[in-house]
Amino acid sequence: MSAAPVARPELAGLAAYSSVAAGDVPVRVRASSNEAPGGLTGPVLDAALAAVAGATRYPLIGGADLAAALAVSLGVPDSSVAVADGALPLLDRLLLAYLRPGDEVVTAWRSYEAYPLSVQVAGGRSVAVPLRADGSHDLPAMAAAIGPATRLVIVCNPNNPTGTVVPWADLAGFLDAVPPDVLVVLDEAYTEYDARPRPDTMSVPALAARGNVAVLRTFSKAHGLAGLRVGYLVASAGVAGAVRSVLPPFPVSSIAVAAALASLAHPSALADRVASTRKERARVAALLGSRGIVVPDSEANFVWLPLGPRSSAFAELCREHGLLVRPFDGEGVRITVGDPDLRAVLAEVLAGWE
Ligand SMILES: Cc1ncc(COP(=O)(O)O)c(C=O)c1O
Missing domain, CATH: 3.40.640.10 (Type I PLP-dependent aspartate aminotransferase-like (Major domain))
Structure with a gap:
């Protein structure tokens, strides 16, 4: 019988840090990891x-x-x-x-x-x-x-x-x-x-x-x-x-x-990014609010949709439109703001959300 190295028992049942996959749909907006939009410049x-x-x-x-x-x-x-x-x-x-x-x-x-x-x-x-x-x-x-x-x-x-x-x-x-x-x-x-x-x-x-x-x-x-x-x-x-x-x-x-x-x-690039993200955050919150989805006041680069049991279904609808968001099953959905294309895609998603 061959012995194998044994990892520390604390590691048993360790959950994986999850990531969101697009599957077969081309990604239009990646809003699942709270990253800044665009590339380095x-x-x-x-x-x-x-x-x-x-x-x-x-x-x-x-x-x-x-x-x-x-x-x-x-x-x-x-x-x-x-x-x-x-x-x-x-x-x-x-x-x-x-x-x-x-x-x-x-x-x-x-x-x-x-x-x-x-x-x-x-x-x-x-x-x-x-x-x-x-x-x-x-x-x-x-x-x-x-x-x-x-x-x-x-x-x-x-x-x-x-x-x-x-x-x-x-x-x-x-x-x-x-x-x-x-x-x-x-x-x-x-x-x-x-x-x-x-x-x-x-x-x-x-x-x-x-x-x-x-x-x-x-x-x-x-x-x-x-x-x-x-x-x-x-x-x-x-x-x-x-x-x-x-x-x-x-x-x-x-x-x-x-x-x-x-x-x-060169703090001006950071300041511009922060300013535009804050503006976009208010617009995204208003768009969601107009469809009856009230998000808590956010001071970060994302908003939280407390959709409870409908969270995964909403994230799946987003994915079908090429919008990657982060669902927490049974609790809510987190959407990163900052990408200038987010609102247009989100509006499409909301049009199909009962
Ligand atoms: C609250 C919080 N802390 C820490 C981190 C990790 O940051 P870093 O990329 O510097 O490891 C994240 C990343 O999502 C975060 O949301």
Whole structure:
């Protein structure tokens, strides 16, 4: 009898990170993964292409040039920043650094679908606190769910997939209530789309100074670099250092670093993308509303259609029209906004939706 290597038991029954397929229909609009529309252009494309020619060399250890640029733009010391190949790999490293077997991670639910998978892989246990009826985080219930085994709490703000945000004052009260040995991860993957003014008490330096807060951000969404894979974490030097210690020495490619630096250095492309996405978001919400589909107020680059049991049928009708959207069976459908062709295709879909 031949023995085979045995994977860790925590991996048993691990769900797959799902993707949406077009099947036999030509794709007209891809609105299923909250990516920015269009392709790379201008200085960002130029920087990425120039970096390809230099790719015989390793990048700087720890993505130090990008970390330094982020530190300057955010007003924190370099020691407070960790960069890697996306916000999700950084969350995984946070869990690797902080989670012990059996520890609990409190999240809202429904929220970003990767959270329970990452927690399971890390050997932890997810404690999922239902969203309120309006799709927003129930922060008092999340605070009440923190117990002796809780090691981390994740607040997704704006929340994927509902697009809702937590009021800054409520977040401040929540952070004050969380015990100092529990790490709060503020997943701000979509923060650039959030039009609300941010009080000084919730600025990135103020959050990092709290000691038990880690802010996660990404270049995948508003910066439009999802395929290049760049994210960053800002926290106290202690937390950021723990995460850096479990990252590989070269956590971001030189091409991704070059593109991210160019995007930081030329903020007008980001500002234009954010402005047009916000306008389009209002128009898409109005179109849906005119057909009786009321979406929660979104501060992200997507809207949430709470269609309940009809969600999968709606997504299938979209697919038949070449529109890829993200259904969550029995709950709702998330549609990424930003593509200028979205409304025309969505109007066709809605014309056939009873
Ligand atoms: C809330 C949230 N966090 C993190 C991520 C992952 O970002 P990245 O591409 O930087 O890994 C996503 C991507 O969809 C997301 O929606």
